[in-house]
Amino acid sequence: MIRLGIIGMGRMGITHYSIINSHPEVEIIAVADTSKITLDLLKKYVPNLQVFKDYKELIDTAKPDALIVCTPPNLHFEVCIYAFQNNIHVFVEKPFTSNVKHAEELKQKFESKGLVNQVGYVNRFNDVFMTVKKYVESGLIGEIIRFKSEMFSCTVSKKEESESWRSFRENGGGAVYEIAAHAIDLVDYIIGPPDQIVGTSMNQIFSKHVEDIVSSTFLYKNGCSGTLYVNWCDTSYRKPSNKLELFGSKGKILADQHGLKVFLNADDVVTGYKKGWNTVYITDIFTPVKFYVRGNEFTRQLYHFADTILGQEKGDICTFTDGYNAQNIMHQLFEDAKINSLKA
């Protein structure tokens, strides 16, 4: 039995609690949050749960084997370090940190002790993107020459009324950390980290201090290149959507969370796909999960974390190394955007 604690009971913490509580080998023993209302409610309705205002107290008193960390991103580092010092396995939400040096340090530390470490880039557990990864690795569309990774959401649709951690980049707020992180991680997952980033630009629409739109160009030494375009003020989208387009030497792939299309220059024996367009729906490739709350990928990622601790999974999907890679790319985007402003 894994004795698990959750630090940060905001939207993601609340969801993760529900999902991981369904795992037969996991017992949620404690949660920590700064909101007294949240803690009072949990205490009232979940009798044996220990609740804490301070994460250190949770770790010292409840002594969990594993933690799910869903605090604002700027706190991830100190929580993870304290967990590391106490030999605790950690699942941490994205973005991994709000500082690339912190990301690197956490990656090295957790690997050095062999502690299970995972970051919440949930697309890596999505049926469609897992399939795209498999196809690209098998060479279905040949060498990737050009790609486009886009993400749209209507997360911010009016001027900010009040400020929270989401209003400041130092705290992990902004379209890059909160939304683009997923589009960037998909590139890292399927193509790998770029060797150089150029032409980054950002726009503000509603946010006062952070960016609402980002676009950029990723360059690779092997000649591949691609573009990133992310907008979190796009009200034409009902829910966050990733779109990925890969152009290769033997064909191309268009994918989003719900399905993919493959265009091939010649018939493929292994997949049975024909020359020309082939459409694959989520209903063709899904695998069910034991308990569904917010999409199969959310269950799959947390079960992967638990099952890795139990020794039933390798734990190689979305590690702190992957979290560091995305963090490093985001850091480069911010640096590149600074030098790309319009000359007066």
Added chain:
Amino acid sequence: MEKIDKIVFGDNQFFGINHMSQEKAQQLSEKFFDTENIYKVYDLAFNNGIEAVMLNSNDRAKEICDYFRENKKQYGHLSWYPSIPYPHKYANMVNEKGIFPAINDVLFSNNSALGILGMVAKGGMAVLSKDAIEMMKMLVDVEVKMYKGLNVKVVFLQNIIVDLLLGYDIKDVFYEYCTYIRKKYNALPGLITQNMPYLKAKLEEWGIEEVVICSSINKIGYLMSPDIQTYLDAIEKNDPNKYQLMAMSTLASGAIRASDAYNFINSLNLQSVVFGASSERNIKETVSLIKLRD
């Protein structure tokens, strides 16, 4: 328990929801931007014998409810199956402010929602936040308000809420919701879920009966957790006097041909089917294909 309608007309097609294709969803969303086009499709459904409507409490539902209330002579015989809440409204508010400030806004900033006097008498958010049940009841009232005056048969709680709460394994919330819907609205409590066998087992364990359970049921097992066989076992063993089962996503977003889909559905111990369609051909075909066992 009052018997529910065997065929219920759903609403996903009107509001740009299609789980398989964003493109298809966009096309429909354009078509139904004009609410008149929604009423035209409803009339097609009613002309083909449908007498029950499931409608989510989204930002356009109020206008639709108003229309049917105003035209009671023509539509007074219809049964209504509201599903609450509209999750995306809350999702964005919660993103921006956090959960409790968002609830606070829904309940208190909009004075017209419930009447500010009632709120003050109840002690406002400070008192409410200690009592999740009271808070839940008030949120239900805010969402159900728009259906007032319509013949509401079942009030469904959306799966995102049901399944989230199910994970917490708290009996009280389910018990109180079901009791409240029966008493206050004189309707059957409904729960939408993607984990039907587990939810049903929990309700049995908790002694909560006379509930309508709506879940995806299709022959390829899409959106059926943990798996299709567990669903089939739970459906076969079900006593419809305790739980009426309603199937949704019967075509698995279009992955299954209608005739195949309903051959499968008709062979099961199900009490109702909810489906959405926007052409007369599809409505006619579906109505003719649905032949539930009892």
